[in-house]
Amino acid sequence: MWKKAFSKVPGFDWGASTEFSDVVIINTLAKLKNFLDLVHIKYCLLKPYCEVGDYPLVDSRSLLPSFEPELYEYKDLPGLLLVALDRPINSFQEIFQFDRLHNIMEIPDHTEGHSCPLENSVMRQNLDTVRSRLPQKYRDSFVEDFGTKDVNYLENYPALLKYLVDMDRAQVFSTDPNGEFYLSGVFGSLPADLDSEIKRFGLRLGKFTHGDNYRYERNRLFVYQFLMELYGFPIASERRTSAALFSRRLFRMGEQFLVRVLGQSDRTLTTLYATPENKRYPKIEKIALVQVESDQVDAIRKLRKGGYFVDSKKRVIILRVIYKQHKFNPGNVRQARALSVESQEIIHPITGHARKDINIIKDTYNMVLRLTDIVRGEYSGAIVYKRNEVIENTERHEDRLKFLYAWLSKHQRRIIGYSDEFFAKVIKVLDSYLLSPENIDEFNSIHELYREVWAKYSYIQQARKVKVLEDLRQRQFKGEDLNYLGQLELTVEMLNDLKFEIVNYFDELVESILVIGEEILNDSYLRRTYIQPHEDHLTQYGLRIRKLYGRIVALLDEFEAIRKSRQESPDAAMAV
Template sequence: MKWQNAFSKIPAFKALKNGHLLPKSPLRDLDDLRRLLDFIHIKFCLLKPYTEIKGYPMVDARDLLPSFEPSLTEFPELPGFSMVALGRSLDYFNEIFQFDLLHTCRDPDCRVLGNSCVLEASLHSKNLACFLAHMSKEMREEFKEATRDHQISDISSYSLLIGFLSRMDRAHVLSLDCDGQFYLSGIYASLPSDLDTELKRFGLRSRKFKPNDNLVYENNREFVYQFLMELYGYPISSERKTSAAIFARRLHKMGEKFLVKALGQSDRTLTSIFSTQSGHAYPRVEKVALVPVEIRGMDVLDYLDKGGYFFDRKRRTVILRVVYRQHKFDANNVRQDRALSVWRQEIIHPLTGEVCTSVNLLKDTYTMSLKLNDIVRGEFVGRVVYKKNDIVENTETHEKRLKFLHSWLGKHQRRMIGYSDEFYAEIVRVLDGYLGDPSLAEEFSEHHELYHEVWTTFSYIKQARKIKEFEDLKDRIYKGKKISYLEMLRLSTAVLADLRFEFAHYFEPLVTKAIFFSESMLNDRYLIKAYMTPKEDQLTKNGMMIRKLYRRLVSLVDELKAIRKTKAEA
């Protein structure tokens, strides 16, 4: 498919022969603007470069799964930009960020009668000069020629301008004119992040920092920084992404109706952060990228092919949008580092813009299992970032395989903790078979530190799955089903009785969580009132059993505390 034809069959837009998309009616709503911008950005910033640049670096679907990893490779030939749209008119002096103002015949503080504009030529010259001041010498003549017959600030010119905006520094701004229609109202915008204040405030609120405690700050700073950035769809990364994330956080706190979008030249992913209904703790986060379909099931491939969802059938390229859900920080959660999870994934039709939500490209456990097998066999072809600063390509050596495994386990740790027993058993079988292979002992001894890191990460996941059982049992949930108090106590005491012999080797944070979850069960007000407070002759046989198990749980928790104390003193 030619990129010029993309999204040409969307009823709300007019598609020109040169590929430009124009709205058929005035854009007055932020959601309508976001929809138009999504398609323009996908078309001109993803599909156009994909077609024109040989070997365009597509995004691996796994890179859209939290937690996100910074990409260490920059692609300077690709477009990149950031922008902010406000669902109101600008108040230039009182805005909280700096930008160069563009003008329209219907500026917010102007009133024009009728459809004519006597200042059109003057405004065009003024806007043109504003753009040229921030362009390289090579771009200036090209820009003058391209915009000769266009009103620069009009939304109908945006398809033309994005090719230039994506090669310019800083952000551009859209807002409402005096008629309540969106227009390009500013360029060269600096989005203030005030990262230091936000980071420390968030760390103090989550109790990961303590006032004036430098050691605690040093130990927890990276965790807090990573969590804060991930809430807004990014890893710890470039200034463009950081400012987009923290500025969106600030706008959301102020109650603004806004849209912040950014495209990095390293991640090749369009990230949108925008306000939703009032009362939500965080703005919505979405990502769009071009990804290859790696699912091998012919039924899925046939479905996508017949539906016309492939932009490039030969390379099985689709446009994937991922919508995320944020999670508030909870120190007692086994997966406390989970700031973001996938809520919905949509494959966007390249002609109609319609979405397919029935195909799972991100969480396909079968494909994940195959990849893991390929890694340990040395057959996996690809690249991974090891410890944020080492790009590892392919898996032909055991050192590379261990680095791939370390990255793979770190990436999927929170998901493995919650995956089904069947899938987890397959993962354990593959990893135990590789890491515990006696014939590879000599190979692994040459990379002892790396091997130990992989085992440590794997061991943490094993232990965390056990503790996750307590987290679920605390809420009387077992294998996804609601259970009775009797069953909760029976299962809890059985698990604790087995684990007490292993707890000396458990990670300290997990031991603390196990005790917390157990005490939460013991402090259940209904349990105490219904089964512990009444006299024995008032209890049924079932009630007597619950009381017996409750006392058993108290005893086991005391043992755990004693083990923790002994371990701390050792």
């Protein structure tokens, strides 16, 4: 099947399964990205799927932030790293190391239609450069395949790719003097000053303080994970770390670029690239082969009718997910949310057409079904528990609790933001399991694990109330506008509820409560109209507002006192 992939894409004339029938000329970064999308999907995803027995499809839920590291590395699958610059290479001025491949258009005396005496020398030099970086077992076949070809022409790239994926480090693309892209380097080493980036970023977020080792150690993992997720990755391998931090550096320099990485563990093409509309961070896309869930009946019907399945029997599709980044906000209960899904597309394996109207990964109905399967011990699949243990079934209560912990961690930010109706279903499922008298003896034998799951559940419950406070800060409640009296009444109600719930204490939530509460109290109109004037000048309405205002001040003082007592004994603060 892979040989026929994208055979009906306009402008792509495949002469054979590994080459184009005509010269490929690409002069914009957007066109290069489209070219690389089709070539990499065909040769790095579809070809292995057809040729490698029991190909490990990507779980569609793993494409939802936050991302978890994969513990398995599939050595038989391809991996790659590349950078493309929308300008000519300036070797000495570049900020990374690579082996240069030259284009004959760079030769000063070269003119179209005349044979240049250096042309064969340039081709031979490029051939020797690539050959020297290949594993010994591939060198002879490489020379046989490319002895009469120039390796940096794009029409030769698909055939070259089978060698490049076995080469360490990055491929480099840039433009020639005519503005046309070509393969201009191999064996690139992308710098990643991880230590400095984490410390600078943590200081900017307010999570680190100069000289405060305890604060650094407590928040380092959060800062590290937030930084990596801004660029589409978990805390992961050197290849993906380099891609993230190098794209960060290029974006800050104002470069027009594209960085792509395919990991042998995540089996996902991740692309970061500059666009005019992205002002703070590069655009992020991920492409992977995923299986549509069997209970998504309507989606399956539409996809089968349109011919979108790579493998109709196994319901395999090519899924592209596009993300958007979020600025860190310490007053936001979902402050750990660096990334969210902006859109998703299903790519047709023959025409390349992208269908955008089918929801594969953000389906709340299926989320509740999966949760129900987990607590019943009927879930089939694998998860990574706390980044270091793979759990492959839910037969035992211990494994169910580990699955629950991982599931709640994965979907925590979504559950906090989803509707009351959805959360009511989540509560019903979790309470039926975690509070069941039949399970008490089992849970007592694994008390620490049970406590971890319950803490995660409690965090989400409290965070949803803090999310209501966030809306109240804007004088909004369930989509409706509020006057000041309604805002303060509901704020007092929420703070009272939270005061009694923080027996399970989470410092970041209490910090958010204090920040939001202070912002509500510092509203300039509220203070000028109802707080600063003498009581004799206020109406009954104004007096009620002033009384509620004082109640909020008192409640925030109580939260501040609780936080201070907890911080004096740091071990008492729960981490989620």
